[in-house]
C-alpha cells in the first residue's frame with residue numbers, strides 16, 4: 616500500500632511562483648536575490664500556516680542555486696531549523712552559534728530558520744544578538760513569528776521585516792479546486808468554499824480540513840452536505856429561511872426553525888452570530904460597490920442579491936441591532952433559549968419591506984423606501 620502523504624506536505628510550493636496570496640513578499644524576495652540585496656537577517660511575521668516556512672525554504676534553495684533539485688528536504692538545502700518554542704534556552708542558542716562557525720560543505724549559504732522566535736528567553740536573545748549583527752558572509756537568518764509584538768526591539772531593528780498576509784478565501788478556494796482536480800477528486804464548489812472560510816486565512820488548515828473531509832466523505836467525493844456535517848457548521852439555508860420568515864412577520868415559523876437548529880446540536884449563540892453575519896451579507900448586497908465584500912460562491916451570491924431586494928436597509932439594521940444586543944446579554948441570560956426567541960419575536964415585529972410593498976400603491980414610492 617502506498618503511504619498517504621498529507622496535502623499540506625505534498626503541495627508545499629517548491630518555487631515562489633507557486634506560493635498563494637503573498638505576492639508582495641515573493642516579488643520582493645525574488646528581486647532582492649536577483650539584485651544581491653538580500654539582508655542576512657530577515658523576520659517573517661504573520662499568522663500560522665500562511666507560507667513563512669515555505670518561503671524560507673524556497674529562499675534557501677534559490678540562494679544556493681538548488682532550484683532544479685525539486686526536493687523539499689531541509690538537509691539537502693543547507694537549512695537548519697530551530698523551533699524556539701521548545702528550544703528557547705541560552706544553551707540552545709549557543710549550540711546554534713557554534714554550528715554557524717562552520718562554512719557550508721556544499722552550496723554558498725547556510726540558512727537558519729528560527730521559528731516562533733518571540734519564545735526565546737531574554738538571555739538567549741542577548742546571546743544571539745552579536746551573531747545576528749555580524750554574521751559570517753555565508754549565513755542567512757530567517758526569524759519567524761506569529762507574534763511580532765513580542766519580539767524585542769533590538770532584534771526587530773536588525774532585521775528586514777516581511778509581513779505575511781492571511782490568505783483570502785477566494786485564493787484558498789482556487790487552490791483547493793486545483794488540488795482536487797490534481798487528485799482526481801470530485802468536489803462541490805460550495806464545499807471547498809466552506810473549507811476555505813473555516814480555515815480563517817491559513818492555507819495549511821484548509822488543506823488539513825480538505826484531507827479530513829476526503830477521508831470521511833462517501834465515495835471520496837467532497838460534498839457540501841458532508842462538509843457541513845463534518846465541520847459542524849449550520850447550513851446557510853437556515854439563515855435564508857429565518858430571514859424570509861422575519862420579513863413575513865411569521866413568528867411561529869421563526870421559532871420552529873430555531874427549534875430545529877437547537878435539535879441539531881447548535882447553540883443559540885452560534886445562531887445569533889451566524890444570523891447577524893448573514894444579514895450583514897444581505898446588507899452589502901444592496902450596493903453595487905459593497906457587493907464585492909461578499910466572499911461567497913456565485914450561486915449563494917444570487918440568493919443574497921434576491922433577499923437584498925426584499926429587505927429594506929432600515930429593516931436589516933434594526934434586526935442587526937436587536938441581534939447585537941441579544942449577543943451581548945446572551946451569557947448573562949438565565950434562559951438562553953427564551954432569550955434568542957425573544958430576539959426573533961422582536962425582529963419579526965419590524966415592518967418589513969414586504970409590508971411596505973403591500974401598503975404602498977406606487978411602484979416608484981416603493982423603490983425609494985426599499986433603497
Ligand SMILES: Nc1ncnc2c1ncn2[C@@H]1O[C@H](COP(=O)(O)OP(=O)(O)OP(=O)(O)O)[C@@H](O)[C@H]1O
Nearest residue numbers: 623626627634635663664665666667668669818819
Ligand atoms: N501561501 C501559501 N501558498 C501555498 N501553500 C501554502 C501557503 N501557505 C501555506 N501553504 C501550505 O501549508 C503548508 C504549511 O505552510 P508553512 O509551513 O509555510 O506555514 P507557516 O506560515 O510557516 O506556519 P507556522 O507559523 O505554523 O510554522 C505548506 O506545506 C503548504 O502546503
